[in-house]
Amino acid sequence: YTKIQVMPCDSFFIRANFDRSSEMDEELDFHRDDILYVDNSLYKNQLGTWFAWLVNDQGIKLRGGIIPSRIRLEDELVLRRTHSESRSLHETDDLKGS
Numbered sequence: 001y002t003k004i005q006v007m008p009c010d011s012f013f014i015r016a017n018f019d020r021s022s023e024m025d026e027e028l029d030f031h032r033d034d035i036l037y038v039d040n041s042l043y044k045n046q047l048g049t050w051f052a053w054l055v056n057d058q059g060i061k062l063r064g065g066i067i068p069s070r071i072r073l074e075d076e077l078v079l080r081r082t083h084s085e086s087r088s089l090h091e092t093d094d095l096k097g098s
Helices: 002-006 070-098
Strands: 012-015 033-040 049-055 061-068
Touching: 033 061, 061 070
Parallel strands: none
Antiparallel strands: 012 033, 033 049, 049 061
16 A cells, blocks of 8 residues: 555546546546546545546547445445345335334
8 A cells, every 4th residue: 555655646547437526526426438538546545536538539638526446336236235134124124014
């Protein structure tokens, strides 16, 4: 972590495999098949937080914002799924008690 923190930031292009709506002002929303240019994979020294730019076909930056890393996104999806399943089980138990 310390080595990554003091080194210059890495950068790479990714293609979005899904739509994502921003939940906060600083976040970047994008759509499936958009090309994003990640220019900081340790944004504000936070693991799992990337700063990315939506780019056009020529690679010109259109707008930027924070996106979750793939691993952080997978963790968020697991938490949401677990919460949703837990809520469904609770609702089913409520129906059985009626």
